[in-house]
Amino acid sequence: MGDLKAINWPIVVGCEQLTEGCDSCPSFKNAVEHKGIQGHIFEHGYQPYILQDQFSLPYSLKKQKIFHVALGSDIFHESITGDQLKLIFTVMNENKNHIFIVTSKRAERMHTATRRFKLKWSDNIVAAVSVESWDYKWRMDYLRQIECKHKSLSLVPLLGPMGILNLNGFESVCVEPETWENARPFSETWAVEIEKQCQEQKVEYYFNSNPDIWEDN
Numbered sequence: 282m283g284d285l286k287a288i289n290w291p292i293v294v295g296c297e298q299l300t301e302g303c304d305s306c307p308s309f310k311n312a313v314e315h316k317g318i319q320g321h322i323f324e325h326g327y328q329p330y331i332l333q334d335q336f337s338l339p340y341s342l343k344k345q346k347i348f349h350v351a352l353g354s355d356i357f358h359e360s361i362t363g364d365q366l367k368l369i370f371t372v373m374n375e376n377k378n379h380i381f382i383v384t385s386k387r388a389e390r391m392h393t394a395t396r397r398f399k400l401k402w403s404d405n406i407v408a409a410v411s412v413e414s415w416d417y418k419w420r421m422d423y424l425r426q427i428e429c430k431h432k433s434l435s436l437v438p439l440l441g442p443m444g445i446l447n448l449n450g451f452e453s454v455c456v457e458p459e460t461w462e463n464a465r466p467f468s469e470t471w472a473v474e475i476e477k478q479c480q481e482q483k484v485e486y487y488f489n490s491n492p493d494i495w496e497d498n
């Protein structure tokens with residue numbers, strides 16, 4: 282991906298807290314603080330919705346960009362319809378000059394929606410599942426079943442040791458501790474164990490100790 286810094290493509294804003302990894306979600310906090318403020322993207326709270334005017338953004342940028350798709354949200358939330366997902370994928374498929382990183386905790390819907398709506402994961406899309414602890418490693422199995430060239434594991438935020446990781450099918454792993462207000466404990470040992478397994482399984486390893494906070498979508 283070179284030296285390009287990924288930017289947010291806020292095609293969907295809002296989400297819904299799902300599991301422990303969501304307990305400190307900066308986007309949720311942002312929504313709570315701004316609910317009721319006229320004109321703010323979270324005026325009506327955290328319920329997910331499509332930002333229609335964002336569909337044209339990738340077409341309008343001629344220089345290559347790396348987009349986080351709906352950072353602080355999740356395009357595979359159940360309220361995003363099949364037709365809306367198809368439109369989002371069409372934009373990504375048609376903008377091969379850009380790279381799109383799609384991350385989700387909703388791995389099961391990612392899998393079923395891909396099949397049901399015939400979503401095409403073109404080679405300019407990185408599909409990532411977010412796994413915060415050992416208990417949710419099953420999300421990786423859903424991603425493994427999706428036909429997609431670039432698969433990534435997002436251990437963000439990492440909340441505990443991951444134990445043995447089967448990284449078959451994945452090309453990269455990203456680890457991030459919580460660094461924001463009320464951050465939960467993090468042990469370097471967890472990261473070291475993951476890095477070692479990445480080396481053994483020849484998978485790229487990234488550690489981000491200074492993440493962007495999703496203040497504004």
Ligand code: SF4
Nearest residue numbers: 296298303306353354
């Ligand atoms: S954006 Fe991510 S962390 Fe925040 S509530 Fe949604 S799934 Fe959870």
